[in-house]
Amino acid sequence: MEQALFSVVTDRHNGIPSTNGPRLGTLKHSNSQVDTPAFMFYTKCGSVPYISREVFEKILPDDQALFNFPLPTCLSFYQPLKEFNHGLNAFVGLEKYLSCCSITDCAVDNLQGYNKKDSVAVKTKSGNQLINYEKYMDIIEVFKPTMYVTLSISDINLDSSPSAIEKSVNITNRLFKSCLEQHHQSEILKQSCVIAPIQGGYNVQERIRSATFLSEYQNDVLGFLFDGFFTDGSIVEEIPSDLILPIVNKTMECLPYDKMKIIFGAWTPSLIIDFINSGVDIFDSSFPYITTERNSALIFDYSLKFKNEIIIMDIHHNKDEKTDSSNDYEICLTDTSNFEKFVPIKDSCTCLTCKKHTRSYIHHLLISNELLGSMLLTIHNLHYFNTFFKDIREVLKKK
Amino acid sequence: MEKPLQFDVIASCSTTRARTRNTYHLGLRPGVELLKKAKGLHNFMGWKRALLTDSGGFQMVSLLHMAEINEQGVNFESPYDGTKSLLTPEKSIQIQNAIGADIIMQLDDVVPTTSKDNERMEEATYRTTRWLDRCLSAHERPNEQNIFPIVQGGLIEHLRKLSANLHLERKVNGYAIGGLSGGEAKEDFWKMVFLSTQMLPGDKPKYVMGVGFAVDLVICCALGADMFDCVFPTRTARFGCALTSSGQISLRHKKFRMDFGPIEKNCSCSTCKTYTRAYIHQIVTSEAVSCNLLSVHNLNYQMQLMKGIRESIKVNKFPEFVQQFMINMYPNKNYPQWCIDALQSLNKTLELKNLLRHKLKPIHFILESTMMYKQFWYPLLFMVMVLKNEIKV
Numbered sequence: 004m005e006q007a008l009f010s011v012v013t014d015r016h017n018g019i020p021s022t023n024g025p026r027l028g029t030l031k032h033s034n035s036q037v038d039t040p041a042f043m044f045y046t047k048c049g050s051v052p053y054i055s056r057e058v059f060e061k062i063l064p065d066d067q068a069l070f071n072f073p074l075p076t077c078l079s080f081y082q083p084l085k086e087f088n089h090g091l092n093a094f095v096g097l098e099k100y101l102s103c104c105s106i107t108d109c110a111v112d113n114l115q116g117y118n119k120k121d122s123v124a125v126k127t128k129s130g131n132q133l134i135n136y137e138k139y140m141d142i143i144e145v146f147k148p149t150m151y152v153t154l155s156i157s158d159i160n161l162d163s164s165p166s167a168i169e170k171s172v173n174i175t176n177r178l179f180k181s182c183l184e185q186h187h188q189s190e191i192l193k194q195s196c197v198i199a200p201i202q203g204g205y206n207v208q209e210r211i212r213s214a215t216f217l218s219e220y221q222n223d224v225l226g227f228l229f230d231g232f233f234t235d236g237s238i239v240e241e242i243p244s245d246l247i248l249p250i251v252n253k254t255m256e257c258l259p260y261d262k263m264k265i266i267f268g269a270w271t272p273s274l275i276i277d278f279i280n281s282g283v284d285i286f287d288s289s290f291p292y293i294t295t296e297r298n299s300a301l302i303f304d305y306s307l308k309f310k311n312e313i314i315i316m317d318i319h320h321n322k323d324e325k326t327d328s329s330n331d332y333e334i335c336l337t338d339t340s341n342f343e344k345f346v347p348i349k350d351s352c353t354c355l356t357c358k359k360h361t362r363s364y365i366h367h368l369l370i371s372n373e374l375l376g377s378m379l380l381t382i383h384n385l386h387y388f389n390t391f392f393k394d395i396r397e398v399l400k401k402k
Numbered sequence: 403m404e405k406p407l408q409f410d411v412i413a414s415c416s417t418t419r420a421r422t423r424n425t426y427h428l429g430l431r432p433g434v435e436l437l438k439k440a441k442g443l444h445n446f447m448g449w450k451r452a453l454l455t456d457s458g459g460f461q462m463v464s465l466l467h468m469a470e471i472n473e474q475g476v477n478f479e480s481p482y483d484g485t486k487s488l489l490t491p492e493k494s495i496q497i498q499n500a501i502g503a504d505i506i507m508q509l510d511d512v513v514p515t516t517s518k519d520n521e522r523m524e525e526a527t528y529r530t531t532r533w534l535d536r537c538l539s540a541h542e543r544p545n546e547q548n549i550f551p552i553v554q555g556g557l558i559e560h561l562r563k564l565s566a567n568l569h570l571e572r573k574v575n576g577y578a579i580g581g582l583s584g585g586e587a588k589e590d591f592w593k594m595v596f597l598s599t600q601m602l603p604g605d606k607p608k609y610v611m612g613v614g615f616a617v618d619l620v621i622c623c624a625l626g627a628d629m630f631d632c633v634f635p636t637r638t639a640r641f642g643c644a645l646t647s648s649g650q651i652s653l654r655h656k657k658f659r660m661d662f663g664p665i666e667k668n669c670s671c672s673t674c675k676t677y678t679r680a681y682i683h684q685i686v687t688s689e690a691v692s693c694n695l696l697s698v699h700n701l702n703y704q705m706q707l708m709k710g711i712r713e714s715i716k717v718n719k720f721p722e723f724v725q726q727f728m729i730n731m732y733p734n735k736n737y738p739q740w741c742i743d744a745l746q747s748l749n750k751t752l753e754l755k756n757l758l759r760h761k762l763k764p765i766h767f768i769l770e771s772t773m774m775y776k777q778f779w780y781p782l783l784f785m786v787m788v789l790k791n792e793i794k795v
Contacts, residue, residue: 048684050691055698057672083680086660096676128688345440359448363440374690 007032007101007149007196009039009225009263009284023255025279025314027399030263032101032149036067039263039284040395042388043071043103045110045292049080049095051385052292053378056096061355062385069101071267071287072148073108075127081142090147103198104143104151105228107158109267110289112235115158121174121181123154136178140185143192150196150225153182157231159204161242168204171231172213175202183223196225198265204231205246207253214257226263229254229283236289239268248277255282269293272303272332272391273316279395280313291384298369299333300348300380301387307394309402314395336380341366354386434500442502453503454631456611457494457510457537471511473529491536495549499542505609507578508537510552515584523556530554531568538572550609552580553598557590566601576607579627583612588740592621596747599626614638616645616707620727621744623711624720630708635700640693642686645703647730651679653696658683671702 012027028039044051044059049072051059059068072091080094087094092102106123107113114131117124122133134142139154155175159168179199186192199217203209217227229251233239251266258264264283269290278286294301304319324334334341336348347357348365356365356379368376440446443453470477475490491509498506510533511526513519534551541549551569555561569577579598582591595610602608607628613619614634622630635645642654646666651658653665664674665682673682673695685692714723724745728737 048689049681050685050689053690053694055672055691055694056676057698058694080684083659083662083684087662087678087680094678094681096681343436343439361440361446361448363436364446364448367436367446374693377690378694 005033006194007225009261011261023252023280023282024312025399026282026284027396028263028284030069030101030285035099035101037069037101038067038396040279040286040399041069041284041392042286042288043069043267044385045288046070046072046095047076047108049077049091049097051288051381052295053374053381054385058378058382062382063389069103069149069285070097071103071105072146073105074142075108075113075125077146078125078127078132078142079129081145084145090145092148102148102150104146104148105267106152106155106200107267108236109233109239109287110236110269110292112237113158115160115234118156118158118174121178123156123178136181136185140182140189140192143195144189147191148195150198152198152200152228152230154178155200155202155230157200157202158234159202159231160234161205161246163204165206168202168206168209168231171202171204172209175200175230176213176216179217179220183220187223197223198226198228198263199224200228200230201254201258202231203250203254205250207250210250210254211257214254218258221259221262224262226265226284227258229264229266233268236268237293239289240271240293242270244274244277247274248281251278251281251283272305273318276307276314276316276395288385288388291381291388294333295377295380295384297335298337298376298380299335300365301333301384302349303332305391305394307398309398314398336362336365336376337369338366348383349387352383352387354383356380356383356386434497437502438500442500444502453501454505455498455501455503455507457498457507473532475509491533492540495537495540495542499547502543503547505548505550505576508534508549508551510534510554510580512554512581513556515556515581515586517556520558523558523561527555527561527565528568530565534569534572538574548575550574550576550578552578552611553602554581555594556581557586557594559593559597562594562597563601566598570601570603574606576609576629577602578609578611580611582610583614583618588738589743591618592625592740592744595622595627596625596744616704616727617731617738617741619704619707620711620724621741624724624748625744632701632704635704636697639696639700642692642696643700644682644696645700647727648733649731653679653682653686655683665696665699666703669699669702670706671699673699673702 008031010029010031012029025040030037030039030041046052051070054062070092072095077091077095080091084091084094091104092098092100106125108126113126117126117131117133119133122135123139124131125134134154136154143151153175155178156171157175159171163171183197186195186197199220201210201213201217203211203213214227217224232247233242255264260282263285265285266278266283267287267289269292270278270286271290275286275290291301302321302324304321306317306319308315308317318331320331334348341362344362344366346361348362349357360379365376365379368379437443437446443449443455469479475488475493477486477488479486489509494509495506508530511529513523513526517523530552534549537549541547551572551574553562553565553569555563555565566577577598579595582594599608604626608626609629609631610622610627611631612633613622613627613630619630638645638650641652643650643652644665651665658679661679661683663679664677665679666674669675677695682692682695686696710723710727711720714720728741729735
């Protein structure tokens, strides 16, 4: 089997690639292909929360899907996987799909610190485990993902000190080199691709330093991850766009155009559009996951158009839907206003939940603490998020 | 893609014909008014097949510390807000009429099976029949919904006979055998089931309430029962247990850490086709999806078991089926004495084959229970309460 391959779908009319700007791309691996802009499906312990493989196939009947496996949630698979010997995808029942291993769980609040020299504290539910690059590469050989982020120090947020940021860049760069060396020596990892994690917090100079260093190895990597912006995955929506966008844009300028750009976290749809306009290709589904966790359903009405070389999204506000607990994108199904609403979450939605079930029923399930409630919400939210990305790709195709 | 997915999952498991709901909980939440506005439970849930609702009688046993029983009905305290409400036979039927299930249960006076108070048991037996009459006359949708009387009488032979005889005089389409599976000895259990099935008409379905283990199902079928619920397979799934032809396994056990086979070889369920014991072991205590995976398998197991029973009855090979089943379950042939006794008594009283032939239509429903819904398919607080009881015990 070959390695995964990412390529930007070049614009025929306008052949000169620009560094920043929205673009279409494809990620190909054996028989699967994921079109970008896209998102990885966030998993916990190898499964999309609440969703078995059987159910997943009903949400997404085609085989284009990429899963993100955050190491803290599946580190305990190492021993059995070593004996199993067929890799992580097969073990968690997600064969034929693409996989990406990453270091942090971007949808939860992660403790900072506990790293020791060049060992990274992986925060599992049974405590921290210090992992050095040798151990990490051993894990990756056992997991055999389609792609993986190299070991890194990324527990940086808005409050991190300049020295902590500098240290994270230094150590991450060092770990990257060590991991890469091991990668090249490994027979097993010939089929896996490397993702380089860019650190530097909210410091442009450090970001540039990190990106410049990692770009020297562009021929060795499939893509770059914009890493180290937050430690608490549940408050990512609150990070203001004017804080993060200039950083992403500046960093993007230092990166090779034709490589895949990834950012994880529950960014708002509006910021996702901004990131895509900056040239980001891949996100993850922590936003719909976090929405589900607060018993909410995505319902935002939007229209997308392509103008002045960027995507512009208009969100249509629906006054009828406004409740205390909802924001621009969602409604809260535990809100008592849904008690007697015998209508689907969203009339126009074609997901399995909306085709069959009412808000009233889902409200009842949620307040009765029924897992089916979260399952139905997950189905809707993932479907909605997936449709959002499909629409984005459509707009880019038509431009 | 036409049907809602979670119901698809059940449907693909094969022959689920009906599901069990619980009136007591549905009555409190979401409430009768909402169910009326939703045009019944079928609509509310988006479920087109059969539904069965229990009357709330069982909750008397499980929530006795909150309930006070008298001739009028049962005084419950709402677990949601502590308000008192009186559940009368009329009220129970009124709620069940609003819910609109296909099979509904009479409100019965349940005494814990192991109770030694014979006087109370006798009172409950008579009262159950009096309540049956009140239920039947309160019933507003007799052409759409079937009330099943519940045969009571605890473990006292003459009371069981009395209860069955009293119910026989009423015009109904099926019967339930209640007040069992409450911790009594298996010796007593099978005798009471047999006693009841022998007295009840052969051409009407007989539903043994609360029966769970595969062995119990098979023996009860031999004893003439037709319907069961699946409280057990779904509940046990929540505790990380899987049902297999050689018995129950707890996937929490360390020995499955390196077991890369499916829960059961040759099992047709989607869990066994995709997942290994080792993976389920990893997620069994932490991820909600593990309950889903195990419920799918356990339901499939129980439905296949029932299918096996039906098929064997059709071709007159039920005794062979029982034999094979017992050998799979007890490879060392250390059969439980009560199974041997039950099967031997069948041979004495009636030829087993005759007994089965004597059933006009062997209808074996599997009823998914409240438990299933608690965890995955439907919204009842039932589970929480059962949990409390278990902790108490």
